[in-house]
Amino acid sequence: MAEQHTIIVAIVTRKPENLQGGGAPVFIVEDEEALQKTAMTLEKIMDAAAQEINTETIVLVAR
Amino acid sequence: MNEYLVSVLMGVFFGFISRLTLLRTDFRQYPTYPQGRIIHLSFGFIAAFIGAVATPAVMESDWTAVTFLGLAATQFREVRKMERETLAKVDEFELVKRGTPFIEGMAQAFESRNYMVMFTGLVTTLFAVYSVWLGAVAGIVKLFVVKFNMSGKLLLDIADVSEGDIHFEGPTLYVDNIVIKNVGLEKSRQIIMERAVGIIVTPKNQNSIVTLSHLGQRQAMLHHIATVLGSFLDSGEPALLPLAKRDLEDGRIALFVLPREKDFEQIKTVLEHVPVLDSAIRMPREADKGKG
Numbered sequence: 070m071a072e073q074h075t076i077i078v079a080i081v082t083r084k085p086e087n088l089q090g091g092g093a094p095v096f097i098v099e100d101e102e103a104l105q106k107t108a109m110t111l112e113k114i115m116d117a118a119a120q121e122i123n124t125e126t127i128v129l130v131a132r
Numbered sequence: 133m134n135e136y137l138v139s140v141l142m143g144v145f146f147g148f149i150s151r152l153t154l155l156r157t158d159f160r161q162y163p164t165y166p167q168g169r170i171i172h173l174s175f176g177f178i179a180a181f182i183g184a185v186a187t188p189a190v191m192e193s194d195w196t197a198v199t200f201l202g203l204a205a206t207q208f209r210e211v212r213k214m215e216r217e218t219l220a221k222v223d224e225f226e227l228v229k230r231g232t233p234f235i236e237g238m239a240q241a242f243e244s245r246n247y248m249v250m251f252t253g254l255v256t257t258l259f260a261v262y263s264v265w266l267g268a269v270a271g272i273v274k275l276f277v278v279k280f281n282m283s284g285k286l287l288l289d290i291a292d293v294s295e296g297d298i299h300f301e302g303p304t305l306y307v308d309n310i311v312i313k314n315v316g317l318e319k320s321r322q323i324i325m326e327r328a329v330g331i332i333v334t335p336k337n338q339n340s341i342v343t344l345s346h347l348g349q350r351q352a353m354l355h356h357i358a359t360v361l362g363s364f365l366d367s368g369e370p371a372l373l374p375l376a377k378r379d380l381e382d383g384r385i386a387l388f389v390l391p392r393e394k395d396f397e398q399i400k401t402v403l404e405h406v407p408v409l410d411s412a413i414r415m416p417r418e419a420d421k422g423k424g
Contacts, residue, residue, distance in 0.1 A: 105318050108316055108317055112316075112317065116370065118316070118371055119315075119316030120303070120315070120316045121302070128316075132370065
């Protein structure tokens with residue numbers, strides 16, 4: 070618990086123009102519903118936490 | 133040597149009884165299996181024996197024996213190592229971990245119990261050599277000392293527990309005004325609003341502010357709630373992981389938990405009986421810092 074290495078394992082977004090490069094794959098979705106659904110699927114697959122940056126983008130973070 | 137037989141037996145008897153009274157199996161779930169108990173009881177028996185034969189050895193001026201007994205006593209340090217290793221391994225598979233500082237405290241307790249047993253044996257034999265009845269009285273007194281003097285402080289001595297309000301501002305989860313974490317999924321937010329309980333732990337003084345800030349102490353609180361009241365959690369569900377966050381301004385701790393039992397009175401009682409970890413205790417007020 071004392072030391073945490075946090076990495077972004079995936080990014081789900083509705084606005085790809087706001088993102089740039091980086092180590093994580095970006096999933097581009099159409100609407101709010103698809104955003105939530107994709108993020109949830111990825112959360113279950115990666116055992117990572119889905120965290121909201123803003124209403125358009127959710128990052129999946131592994132600790 | 134026969135003249136000491138009764139007194140040594142008494143020392144061993146009372147020493148062993150004191151180990152038995154110290155071996156509790158409760159919600160902490162350890163040790164539960166007979167195998168686990170046997171390890172501790174036999175260690176306790178050896179400790180009692182070492183304590184009990186010390187007095188006759190001194191009285192017979194058998195210094196070699198006394199030296200060897202001293203050597204044997206140091207072997208009990210291994211008990212601590214053994215406990216630490218076992219508990220640390222087991223902890224890897226806990227949903228809500230105990231945390232290393234809590235384990236260290238438990239290991240310390242296991243070691244010190246053996247020394248208490250040794251001391252009980254020693255004192256009992258010392259008195260029993262003069263009179264068997266005196267020995268019995270000394271043994272019983274030691275049992276009470278062992279039983280009631282070997283417990284540390286509890287959380288209710290250093291902090292007040294009250295219920296906190298769980299709410300979201302956008303994706304950010306708050307307990308009262310303390311930020312807990314960011315929750316991205318709408319579904320997780322719904323579960324949290326339905327199931328989660330927020331608790332505010334307010335430290336009673338300057339010393340307890342520092343004690344409560346210790347991460348191990350907070351983990352111990354979360355672990356206690358999870359073991360006693362259950363948790364709505366599985367592996368790979370990081371959104372539901374219980375968390376403890378601190379208010380930087382005044383040192384209050386906000387706990388976010390998803391217990392199976394949502395009754396706050398129960399949670400409060402459980403929390404108040406969390407031990408204050410030895411490694412977390414800080415006393416900045418006792419230190420000299422150039423002013424009174």
